[in-house]
Amino acid sequence: MFKKIIPAVIIFLLPAFCVAQAEDSAMIRKIADEVLINGKAYENLRFLCKKVGPRLSGSPQAQKAVEATARMLKEAGADTVYLQPCMVPHWVRGIKEKGLIQVAGKAPYPLHLCSLGNSLGTGKKGISAGVVEVRSFKELDQLGATVIKGKIVFFNFEMNPTYIHTFRAYGESGGSRVAGPSKAASYGAIGVMVRSLASNTDDFPHTGVTVYNDSFPKIPAVAISTNDAEWLSKQLKLRMVLTASFTNTCAMLPDTISYNVVGEIKGKEFPKEIITVGGHLDSWDLAEGAQDDGAGVMQSIEVLRAIKAAGVQPKRTLRAVMFMNEENGGRGGEKYLEIAEKNKETHLFGLESDEGGFTPRGFRLDMTEAQLNKVLQWKNLFYPYGVYELAAGGSGADVGPLKKIGASLAGLNPDSQRYFDVHHAGTDVFENVSKRELNLGALNMAALIYLIDKYGL
Incomplete structure (x- = not known):
């Protein structure tokens, strides 16, 4: 008897499910058409990149970006736009870095280099010392202070080219940049040069944050281009006698005030249930921060605009958040949580775009198995x-x-094959963003937000 009932229930429910799917398909098509025909993300990104420019936390440009995106959210139709104050680190790069390698009997080899974010400066005199190359932290530990003391450590952690998912390679090699300077300092190094975390070989150095361990001296740290890393490694393999020199004048100033920018559309049925979509507004200072993360910011604003323009009246409150200080502190995300806890807010779902504006491939879902299965139905x-x-x-x-x-x-999961060509480098400019790809990411984000708002989790 029981076995006969189950198929009957399924047959009864199937038409309703098909009708709902057809309705959702039509609405998502409407949202998609709105983004593809009338989308504002690309032109908003152009303004952010060309009129505001690099947006390092604490900089005047970061404040201009706050003002610009608040205006964009109002123009997108947000019911309410407001700022969340947060204190952020204020690191400055100083004058352009200089560096060279002197090989015995040869002309100096000029380096393409840049300071790592939050790095201490060398001062105007710079530093100069012999170079020790390491390809793993295990190798660094094996060499120890006997070899490392008084030297400049060259972390040559190449991103693994065999990984199709490039973020895996980035994650494995990224320790050299984040923790390398303090690990080298623990053995008496006076400075660090890190191979840029890039999937291609060129002359552009890639910056990024380093995190000092207060238990050890804070030593200057720079990234060198992948071409320079290849050349330097070759010289060392030939057992050439060489000296590295570099100068940087970067400094960490006192924390300063900045803001998360929030725009929201109030929910009609469950206004106290909040759905967040966002990216980070700050960027490194070598370029315009177009892919990292101007793209994600503008896609998030477009989600609100397109949903409203398509005539959707959300059940839950939708928020687009431009987070400040992801790159060298994470203070914006921390402040957003702090305020949510203080206000006892109910947060149903949060979606982030911070892997570039390339062609979307999917979404990474951090939720329960039951919730994941629900999303898979769509x-x-x-x-x-x-x-x-x-x-x-x-x-x-x-x-x-x-x-x-x-x-x-x-998290939005775009195609990542070209991302680390420009990530944190001087090539992260507006011209390297495709309008079509940017819009495809925005419309898929909007579709996911629409479905979760309608059906919950």
């Missing part, structure tokens, strides 16, 4: 727009803290 709705990968995974640095208060999370 996967065919994304197929027409090029998204095929819905799977468990991490979300993003800024929405990540919301997990503490029970939010389910996700």
Whole structure:
């Protein structure tokens, strides 16, 4: 008897499910058309890159970006736009860095280099010493103070080219940049040069944050281009006698005030349930921060604009958040959580775009198995727009803290093959963003937000 009832229930429910899918497909098509025909993300990004420019936390440009995106959110139709004050680190690069390698009997070899974010400066005199190359922290530990003391350590941690998922390679090699300077200092090094975390070989150095361990001296740290890293490694293999010299004048100033920028559309049925979509507004100072993360910021604003323009009246409150200080502190994400806890807010879901504006491939979903299975029921709705990968995974640095208060999370997963060509480098400019790809990411983000708002998790 029981076996006969189950198929009957399924047959009864199937038409309703198909009708709902058809309705959702039509609405997502409407949202997609709005983004593809009338989208504002690309022109907003142009303004951010060309009129505001690099947006390092604490800089005047960061403040201009706050003002510009608040205006954009109002123009997008947000019911309310407001700022969340937060104190952020204020690191300055100083005058352009200089460096060279002197090989015995040869002309000096000029380095393409840049200071790592939060690095201490050398002062105007600079530093000069012999070079010790290491390819792993294990090798550094084996050499120890006997070899390292008084030297400049060259961390030659190449991103593994065999990984198709380039963020895996970035994660494995990134320790050299984040923790390398303090580890080298623990053995008496006077400075560090890090191979840029880049998937291609060129002359552009890639910056990024380093995190000092207060238990050890804080030593100057720079990144050198991948071409320079290859050349230097070759010289060392030939056992050439050489000396590295570099000068930087960067400094950490006292913390200063900045802001998260928040725009929201109030929910009609469950206004106290909040759905967040966002990216980080700050960027490194070598370029315009177009892919990292101007793209994610503008996609998030476009989500609100397109949903409203398509005539959707959200059940829950939708927030687009421009987080400040992801790059060298994470203070914006921390402040957003702090305010949410203080106000006892209910956060249902948070979506982040912080892997560039390239062609979207899927979403990484950080949620319970039951919630994941619910989202997977919608996967065919994304197929027409090029998204095929819905799977468990991490979300993003800024929405990540919301997990503490029970939010389910996700991260947009674009094609990553070209991302580390420009990531944190002087090549991260507006001209390297495709309008079509940027819009495809925005419309898929809007579709996911629409579905979660309608059905919950």
